[in-house]
Amino acid sequence: MLLNGKDLYKEIQDIINEDIETKLSQIIFQNYSKYDPNTMCACIAGGSVADRLYAHETGIEVPIKDVDIFIGKLWNANSSEEKKDEYNGVEFFINKKYNVNHYKIVEVKWDGKINIILVETFEPCLNEEEFAEYVIRGFDINCCQAAITMKNKNLRTTEDFDNFLKTKDLKVTNPHNMGSTALRIIKKEETLKLKTVNKEREFDIIVNAFFYYKNKIKMTTFLKNDNPKLKYLKNIESHFDFFKTGLFYNITPKEEKNILHLEKMEDKKSIFSFNRNLLTFDEIREMYERKKKEL
Numbered sequence: 001m002l003l004n005g006k007d008l009y010k011e012i013q014d015i016i017n018e019d020i021e022t023k024l025s026q027i028i029f030q031n032y033s034k035y036d037p038n039t040m041c042a043c044i045a046g047g048s049v050a051d052r053l054y055a056h057e058t059g060i061e062v063p064i065k066d067v068d069i070f071i072g073k074l075w076n077a078n079s080s081e082e083k084k085d086e087y088n089g090v091e092f093f094i095n096k097k098y099n100v101n102h103y104k105i106v107e108v109k110w111d112g113k114i115n116i117i118l119v120e121t122f123e124p125c126l127n128e129e130e131f132a133e134y135v136i137r138g139f140d141i142n143c144c145q146a147a148i149t150m151k152n153k154n155l156r157t158t159e160d161f162d163n164f165l166k167t168k169d170l171k172v173t174n175p176h177n178m179g180s181t182a183l184r185i186i187k188k189e190e191t192l193k194l195k196t197v198n199k200e201r202e203f204d205i206i207v208n209a210f211f212y213y214k215n216k217i218k219m220t221t222f223l224k225n226d227n228p229k230l231k232y233l234k235n236i237e238s239h240f241d242f243f244k245t246g247l248f249y250n251i252t253p254k255e256e257k258n259i260l261h262l263e264k265m266e267d268k269k270s271i272f273s274f275n276r277n278l279l280t281f282d283e284i285r286e287m288y289e290r291k292k293k294e295l
Contacts, residue, residue: 005148005155008052012044012148015064016113020044023114024069024150029107035116037151041072041131045147046139050161051192053146057165060193066113069150072121072131132156140176143188170197175281177220178210179251182236183229203239204292207253209284212262216278222248259295260287 013020024035024042035042044067051062109116125131132147133156139145145161148154160173170188172181182203189197213219223230225247233242233249242251262279279287 005153041128042150043132043147050146070135140181142171175209183232186232186235207257208260210253211258
């Protein structure tokens with residue numbers, strides 16, 4: 001079967017037994033009225049699309065529990081400042097050199113198996129194809145970076161995702177909420193039935209990135225205590241300290257795992273500036289891997 005977005009879209013609809021476009025047409029946002037396909041961009045992105053591609057590639061079926069649909073909001077529209085769990089952990093998503101994805105979750109609607117996520121982008125997306133790529137470049141793990149555009153049902157993936165399908169090498173791609181990303185690595189290893197995940201490498205890189213970015217970028221170490229990923233806490237205790245505080249767990253990387261000490265390279269800079277000349281996450285990965293070879 002030659003995979004394409006239209007076939008995958010139909011598969012996903014059949015699996016969840018929901019009409020996605022009907023659900024979208026019925027959604028009313030608090031801060032932006034109804035979804036309008038003529039003035040807004042939308043895409044199905046993340047696990048539901050990525051897992052179907054993985055299933056076709058490997059023959060390993062991964063249950064689709066829900067579908068995330070991202071909707072692009074018009075430039076300069078009003079937004080809510082309410083935080084949405086770990087989604088907003090680091091609002092400056094640092095990926096490839098000179099490529100900063102900055103977007104904020106404005107509102108989330110849960111409707112059965114469909115999660116509709118209204119986002120505010122801080123770079124203009126000229127069409128739905130650009131919007132879909134913009135969204136998936138900001139995802140924290142390479143195995144999730146796939147999307148289907150809503151209007152034309154086109155499939156979009158990143159180079160990192162394509163490499164994952166070839167190698168099955170699970171990698172962190174962007175520094176989100178570091179504790180949440182570490183827990184997601186364990187979850188993805190389990191659900192995708194991966195046998196060769198280098199968790200030690202990925203946890204080490206997360207920790208080193210955390211201590212580099214913590215005084216330069218707005219960060220959170222908190223996760224709501226009803227988050228189902230918390231069942232994997234014991235799996236990350238080699239690299240993270242955690243304790244319950246009210247409605248949240250505080251999950252903090254351990255200082256002794258920080259072998260690069262990159263945070264001493266630069267003074268604290270404004271979190272509101274795009275011209276901060278920060279190391280990218282890829283550069284931190286490269287520096288870590290060189291350091292490990294020296295040890």
